[in-house]
Amino acid sequence: xxxxxxxxxxxxxxxxxxxxxxxxxxxxxxxxxxxxxxxxxxxxxxxxxxxxxxxxxxxxxxxxxxxxxxxxxxxxxxxxxxxxxxxxxxxxxxxxxxxxxxxxxxxxxxxxxxxxxxxxxxxxxxxxxxxxxxxxxxxxxxxxxxxxxxxxxxxxxxxxxxxxxxxxxxxxxxxxxxxxxxxxxxxxxxxxxxxxxxxxxxxxxxxxxxxxxxxxxxxxxxxxxxxxxxxxxxxxxxxxxxxxxxxxxxxxxxxxxxxxxxxxxxxxxxxxxxxxxxxxxxxxxxxxxxxxxxxxxxxxxxxxxxxxxxxxxxxxxxxxxxxxxxxxxxxxxxxxxxxxxxx
Amino acid sequence: xxxxxxxxxxxxxxxxxxxxxxxxxxxxxxxxxxxxxxxxxxxxxxxxxxxxxxxxxxxxxxxxxxxxxxxxxxxxxxxxxxxxxxxxxxxxxxxxxxxxxxxxxxxxxxxxxxxxxxxxxxxxxxxxxxxxxxxxxxxxxxxxxxxxxxxxxxxxxxxxxxxxxxxxxxxxxxxxxxxxxxxxxxxxxxxxxx
Numbered sequence: 001x002x003x004x005x006x007x008x009x010x011x012x013x014x015x016x017x018x019x020x021x022x023x024x025x026x027x028x029x030x031x032x033x034x035x036x037x038x039x040x041x042x043x044x045x046x047x048x049x050x051x052x053x054x055x056x057x058x059x060x061x062x063x064x065x066x067x068x069x070x071x072x073x074x075x076x077x078x079x080x081x082x083x084x085x086x087x088x089x090x091x092x093x094x095x096x097x098x099x100x101x102x103x104x105x106x107x108x109x110x111x112x113x114x115x116x117x118x119x120x121x122x123x124x125x126x127x128x129x130x131x132x133x134x135x136x137x138x139x140x141x142x143x144x145x146x147x148x149x150x151x152x153x154x155x156x157x158x159x160x161x162x163x164x165x166x167x168x169x170x171x172x173x174x175x176x177x178x179x180x181x182x183x184x185x186x187x188x189x190x191x192x193x194x195x196x197x198x199x200x201x202x203x204x205x206x207x208x209x210x211x212x213x214x215x216x217x218x219x220x221x222x223x224x225x226x227x228x229x230x231x232x233x234x235x236x237x238x239x240x241x242x243x244x245x246x247x248x249x250x251x252x253x254x255x256x257x258x259x260x261x262x263x264x265x266x267x268x269x270x271x272x273x274x275x276x277x278x279x280x281x282x283x284x285x286x287x288x289x290x291x292x293x294x295x296x297x298x299x300x301x302x303x304x305x306x307x308x309x310x311x312x313x314x315x316x317x318x319x320x321x322x323x324x325x326x327x328x329x330x331x332x333x334x335x336x337x338x339x340x341x342x343x
Numbered sequence: 344x345x346x347x348x349x350x351x352x353x354x355x356x357x358x359x360x361x362x363x364x365x366x367x368x369x370x371x372x373x374x375x376x377x378x379x380x381x382x383x384x385x386x387x388x389x390x391x392x393x394x395x396x397x398x399x400x401x402x403x404x405x406x407x408x409x410x411x412x413x414x415x416x417x418x419x420x421x422x423x424x425x426x427x428x429x430x431x432x433x434x435x436x437x438x439x440x441x442x443x444x445x446x447x448x449x450x451x452x453x454x455x456x457x458x459x460x461x462x463x464x465x466x467x468x469x470x471x472x473x474x475x476x477x478x479x480x481x482x483x484x485x486x487x488x489x490x491x492x493x494x495x496x497x498x499x500x501x502x503x504x505x506x507x508x509x510x511x512x513x514x515x516x517x518x519x520x521x522x523x524x525x526x527x528x529x530x531x532x533x534x535x536x537x
Contacts, residue, residue, distance in 0.1 A: 165480035
C-alpha cells in the first residue's frame with residue numbers, strides 16, 4: 001500500500017526523468033553519454049572551454065597520423081598532484097583529462113577520469129559532423145569512421161581495451177602529463193611540436209600549487225634528456241611514443257627493452273641505449289630478414305626498431321595500434337640518429 | 344510438536360556436519376597446476392600447439408614436443424591458393440594454418456626462456472588471451488586461435504593454465520613469424536570483440 005511519501009517520491013523521479021533526460025544518461029562504465037556533460041565546456045557550448053580546465057602540451061607528442069590535438073586537465077578544487085615520485089605522479093580522485101583529435105574538424109575527444117575508488121575510467125566521444133554534439137563511443141570502439149580529411153579517409157575510435165593497452169603499460173595511466181613532458185626546457189627538435197595558448201608547465205603548476213612534493217632539483221634544473229640535439233630528440237620521441245609500453249616496470253619488462261626516460265634516474269638514457277644499440281632482436285622483418293639488431297649503429301636499414309617504425313603492416317608495425325600512417329618526420333629523425341652513431 | 348521440531352533440527356545439524364566432513368575430505372588445497380592441466384587437456388590446446396606426427400596407427404600428437412608449437416625445422420612452402428568456399432589449408436602437423444589472414448604458426452607455449460613463454464608472467468598471459476593482442480598490447484593474435492572462446496575463462500582459470508604451462512618441460516623451438524596474406528586472398532583479420 002503506497003504511502004503518500006512514496007507517491008511524492010515517484011512523482012518527483014518521473015518529473016526529473018522527463019524534464020532532464022540527460023541527467024540520468026550514463027553508460028554502464030559510469031561515464032556521461034555526452035561530452036558536454038564531462039565538464040570540459042561552459043554550459044552546453046561545446047566550444048567555450050571551462051576556465052577552470054588547464055591546457056597542456058607535452059613536448060614529445062604521440063604520433064596520431066597527423067591529427068591536430070588539444071589537451072586539457074582538470075583537478076577538483078583544493079586538490080593537487082603528489083609529485084614525490086617524479087616519474088609516477090599521484091593524481092587526486094576526480095582528476096579529469098581530455099584529448100581532442102581533429103582532421104579538418106574535431107573527430108574524437110578521449111576522456112580519462114579518476115573515479116572515487118581510485119580506478120581510472122576511459123572513454124571516447126565521437127563528434128557529429130556538424131560539431132553540435134559528441135557522444136560516447138561503445139566500449140569496443142568504432143573501426144572505420146568516415147573522415148574525408150584523414151590520411152586514408154577513415155578514422156578509428158579505439159576500444160577501451162586499446163586504451164588500456166597503452167595507458168596501463170606505464171607506471172601511471174596519465175601519459176603526456178609528467179615532469180619530462182612538461183619541462184620548461186622544451187626540445188626544439190621534437191617532431192610535431194605544438195604548444196597550446198596558456199599551456200601549463202612544471203613551473204606554472206608549482207607556482208599555482210597544483211603539484212606538491214616535486215623535488216626542488218627538477219625546478220632548478222628542469223628535466224632534459226642527455227645527449228647531442230639529435231639523440232635528445234630521437235630518445236624523446238621514443239619516450240613519448242614507445243616508452244609507455246616499453247619500460248622496465250610494466251608488463252613488457254619481460255622483453256628487456258626500455259625506451260622510457262626517467263627523470264629520477266640520471267642514467268635512464270644509458271639504460272635505453274644499452275637495451276637497444278647493438279642488442280639482438282627476437283623479431284625478424286620479412287622485408288629485411290638479415291636485420292638482427294634493434295639498433296645497428298650506422299645502419300638504419302638494418303635496425304629492426306627503425307624498420308618496424310617505418311611499416312604499417314599489421315604484423316610488424318610499431319606502434320602496433322593507434323596509427324595507420326608512418327610518421328615520416330620521426331623515421332627521418334631516427335635514421336639521422338642511427339646513421340650518426342659510432343661516427 | 345516440540346518433539347517434531349527438535350527431531351527436524353537434529354536431522355539438519357547431523358546432515359550439515361556430514362556435509363562439512365565430505366567437503367573436508369574431497370576439497371583439499373587448490374592446486375592451480377592441476378587445474379591448469381585439466382583445462383589444457385580439455386580445451387583443445389594440444390590440438391594445435393602439439394605437432395602431430397605419423398605413427399603406425401595414424402597421425403598422433405608428438406608428446407615429446409608437447410605444446411611447443413610449429414617445429415622450426417619444418418619450413419612450409421607457400422600455401423595453396425584457396426578455391427571457392429574452401430578458404431583454409433592446414434599443415435599435416437596441425438601447427439600451420441593458411442587463410443585470408445596469411446599464414447599463422449602455433450606458438451611455443453613451453454617455458455623455454457628464449458623461444459617460449461619462459462619470460463612471460465601470468466599478467467602478460469592473461470592479457471594476451473583477454474585482448475587477443477600479443478603480450479596484451481602488441482599485434483593481433485591470428486586465427487585460428489579461438490580468442491573469442493578462451494577470453495571467457497575466469498582470471499583464476501587463466502592463471503591456472505599459465506601455471507601449468509610453466510611447469511611442463513621447456514622445449515627450445517623458435518616458431519617462425521607469421522606470413523602476410525597473399526594479395527588475392529587478403530581479407531580483414533577478425534578483431535576480438537567484433
